[in-house]
Amino acid sequence: MRRTLGAFMAAFTAVMASGQPAGAHFQELLPSSDTVAEPAQSKVTLDLVFTHPMERGPVMPMARPARFGVKSNGTIEDLSALLQPRTIAGAQAWQAVYEVKKPGNYVFFVEPQPYWEPGEEKMIVHYTKVVVDGFGHGDGWDTAVGLPVEIRPLVRPYGLWTGNVFRGIVEAKGEPVPFADIEVEWVNDGTITPPSDAFITQVIKTNAQGEFAYAMPRAGWWGFAALIEADQPMQSPTGKPVPVELGGLMWVRAVDMK
Incomplete structure (x- = not known):
């Protein structure tokens, strides 16, 4: 019991020292719309923010992504040149505007630079995607990009629809991942206050075939983060080898039926 309490206090102290809550990290990649129905709506704005969606922050500083692109009609297009820096809550984030010119399902994706999380003593790399019709x-819409985990x-x-x-x-590496942890969060618009910490991040697992399911109870953007540990460690800013959390994230929007 003492060792368990001691480990908890050590982790709590590290998190408090980092100035961040112990909530889940999510790499957001949110389009202004997930469907383009007519030419007048063809320009899609994509916001890239590294944050805690349900808690509405904090926003973590995001270095220029290692890779940013879109896959459509079997072709991958590099969109790195479209990225523009922006500041949100004092932290660096990114934005891009892409024009959809022809029919297709557009799978936008980002590979961020590794992020050092001192509170958990690990590096985080969340490969993230969203589909725009x-x-x-x-x-x-079910096309794989070929990310290390997705x-x-x-x-x-x-x-x-909502519900x-x-x-x-x-x-991971093209093979199903059985019993993988998946964290689920809703992008809070300020209308919901979770009654306790357990409601901030929903946690589910894949089955033996690597499959999962989740019913979205409210309209808005939902993030699904499948988490695995990388085979090889990375070097922390202090030069120490540390584990790497790899995330395969996908964003999905639910709409109220009216």
Whole structure:
């Protein structure tokens, strides 16, 4: 019991020293719309922010992404040149504007630079994606980008009503990951105050086939973060080898039926 309490106090002290709560980290990649229905709506703004969505912060500083692009119609396009820095709550974030010019499902993705989390003594790399439908194309929404770890949707990830069940399969190096942890958070618009910490981050697991399911109870953006540990450690800012949390994230929006 003493060792358990001692370990807890050590972790608590480290988190407090870092100035950040112990909530889940989420790499946001949120488009202004997940569907483009007509040419007048063809410009999509994508916001890249590293934060705690349900708690509405803090915002962690995000270095220029190692990779940012989109996959559509079987082709990957590098969008790094579109990234523009912006400041949110005193921390660096990024934004890009992309014009959808032809029908297709556009799978936007980002590979951020490794982030050092002192409170947990590990590096974090969250490979993140979101799908935007161009002009009702319909096909290609389940296309894999080929990220080290990613979620492949088993339900079309747009045009979803509140209460719909989102299903996916977690893959690492192209293979399903059984019993992987998945953290789920809603991008809080300020209308919800979680009654306790247990409600901030929902936690689910994949089954033996690497599949998962979650019913989204409220309209808005939902982030699904499948977490695994990398095979090799990285070097911390102090020069110490530390574990690496790899995340395969996907963002899905639910809309109220009116």
